Amino acid sequence: MGSLDTSDRSAFGDVGPVPARAGVGLKPAHYDAILGSRPDLGFFEVHAENYMGAGGPPHRYLTAIRECYPLSVHGVGLSIGGTGPLDTAHLDRLAAVVDRYQPGLVSEHLAWSSHGGVFFNDLLPLPLNQATLDTVAEHVDQVQERLKRQILIENPSTYVEFASTTLSEVEFLETLARRTGCGLLLDVNNVHVSCTNHGGDAAATIDAFPIEHVGEIHLAGHAIDTDDDGRPLLIDAHDRRIIDPVWVLYGRALDRTGPVPTLIEWDNDVPDWPTLHGEALLAEAWLRRSADNREALHAAAG
Amino acid sequence: MPPPADLQPAFAAALLGAEAPIPEAIAARYANPPLRRFNVYRNTIVVSLVEAMADAYPAVFRLVGDAFFRATARLFVIEHPPASPVLLGYGAGFADFLQNFPPAAGLPYLADVARLEWAWLAAYHAADAEPLDIAALGGRDDAALDGATFDLHPSLGLVASAHPIVTIFAANRRDEPVGAIDLSVAEDALVVRPEAEVVVRHLPAGGHAFIEALREGRTLGEAAEAGLTAASGFDLAANLSGLFTAGAVTAINTPSPE
Structure with a gap:
């Protein structure tokens, strides 16, 4: 198969790991713009499931882009928060994508998406308690063993809470990371969305987040609706620009983490390439400010 | 709890x-x-x-x-x-x-147009394979060719229809206005993706039966018969050349001489 040969593990050897810069979610609508203009960008992220076909243009494009850019692979279908056993056939498919494209980062969600042989194509919530922590930790162990690498687990946007929840999301994720050695993907928009939806304090959540485990940050836009009592209900729509309060929360997170690989997610009503690239440039500005602040702090400390 | x-x-x-x-x-x-x-x-x-x-x-x-x-x-x-x-x-x-x-x-044509769109998508994501040039047919004697079987491209799909599905498909996969389409015409479709682009071809008479037979692993001679049975005007040379130029053949297996 020539250029599509996957056996050469050093195929992307010239392109290093994912840097502490801004990246964007790769969309087919932008393949040609990216390959034509080779924008200066930290990395691209793909949904693993979109590259699980046997062949065809998606693999050709991703191979060409991977040859020029660091890559992050983001799974949306493993159902790690499911109470049943993991779908090992799907885990094998994820392993094949990881083996083929050698991404610098691999991530999944604290959520479930399949039950009883049906895939719901959404990140569904779970009660956070000791029992679910045990199950999720087992699943994360199993994934990391199969992939022979660390994965990052992302905090989701949620719209309902459970009577059976006894742990905060921060407590849950921190224990999960300690127990399994997984890293965390801090989705700052999801913090804003979930805190608004459940009456939490987003800034306090960022301040309490187990920052030492954070390997990547996600930023996205969200939609605004109202709940059954007329209170704001934010929806993680990934269909528009990032709002200012989320940028401010991002800055707050960066003050704690220092520069971290940061992804702009825009999956619906996908804009033209310059608009999406513009959001990444904004994140780059925040990252530079964070690096400068660190330098100034170090200089001041002598 | x-x-x-x-x-x-x-x-x-x-x-x-x-x-x-x-x-x-x-x-x-x-x-x-x-x-x-x-x-x-x-x-x-x-x-x-x-x-x-x-x-x-x-x-x-x-x-x-x-x-x-x-x-x-x-x-x-x-x-x-x-x-x-x-x-x-x-x-x-x-x-x-x-x-x-x-x-x-x-x-009445809607379901068959959907079948054609599904074949297109299946071809888009199918495994890659190198198509064989028609020149590969040269230098073989007729008897060997008659008993040969073909490996067809993994992306190959066939959709038979009593409606003009290839014309309707082509007219509606783009934004331009659709002209008059004679709905009484029947069209069978071949779908294949030899390289990056998915190719959709309107098959000549008997073509569907011919390619279906080849796909089942029958010999070229048997497939030609199947084509002829399906359509008395079946033209082997035209069908064979169409199959190769679409990039649908990946190997010719000739029987080894005893």
Whole structure:
């Protein structure tokens, strides 16, 4: 198969790991713009499931882009928060994508998406308690063993809470990371969305987040609706620009983490390439400010 | 506290059934039933899958219009939710669904156009393989060729129809206005992706039976007979050359001399 040969593990050897810069979610609508203009960008992220076909243009494009850019692979279908056993056939498919494209980062969600042989194509919530922590930790162990690498687990946007929840999301994720050695993907928009939806304090959540485990940050836009009592209900729509309060929360997170690989997610009503690239440039500005602040702090400390 | 294993079946049942109650583990947390909250999940699932169907079936979408398509796809999605997290393979049964969908009965070609769009998508994601040039036929004697079998491209798909599906497909996969189409014409389609681009060809008479026979592993001689049986005007040279120029053949296996 020539250029599509996957056996050469050093195929992307010239392109290093994912840097502490801004990246964007790769969309087919932008393949040609990216390959034509080779924008200066930290990395691209793909949904693993979109590259699980046997062949065809998606693999050709991703191979060409991977040859020029660091890559992050983001799974949306493993159902790690499911109470049943993991779908090992799907885990094998994820392993094949990881083996083929050698991404610098691999991530999944604290959520479930399949039950009883049906895939719901959404990140569904779970009660956070000791029992679910045990199950999720087992699943994360199993994934990391199969992939022979660390994965990052992302905090989701949620719209309902459970009577059976006894742990905060921060407590849950921190224990999960300690127990399994997984890293965390801090989705700052999801913090804003979930805190608004459940009456939490987003800034306090960022301040309490187990920052030492954070390997990547996600930023996205969200939609605004109202709940059954007329209170704001934010929806993680990934269909528009990032709002200012989320940028401010991002800055707050960066003050704690220092520069971290940061992804702009825009999956619906996908804009033209310059608009999406513009959001990444904004994140780059925040990252530079964070690096400068660190330098100034170090200089001041002598 | 109920064991967590009890939650997901109730949650799952409530997701696809708008009448099913919100799981007790959630309702117990709220003073009033959190319908609007739970409906975010119900809505995301259906809307995202309807969107996936619209991406997979752009010609069907254009033929029936936005409102009809979305209403129909919504029914399909709820009746046939995906079984796999790999949505590249989701929506395969839509043609059969449309075939038996009374509101679509006025467009008798619609199901076959959907079959052609599905074959297009399957070809798009199929395994890659190097097509063979027609020159590979040269230098073989007729007897050897007659007993040869062909390996066809893994992306190859065939759609037979009593309607002009190739013409309708081609006219509706782009934005330009559609001219007059003679709906009395029957067209069989060949779909293949030899390189990056998916090729859709209108097959000549007997072509469908000919290629189907080759795909079943029958010899070229047997396949030609199948073509001739299907259409008395079957032209072997034209069909063979069409098959190669479409990039649909990847190997010729000639029987080894005894």
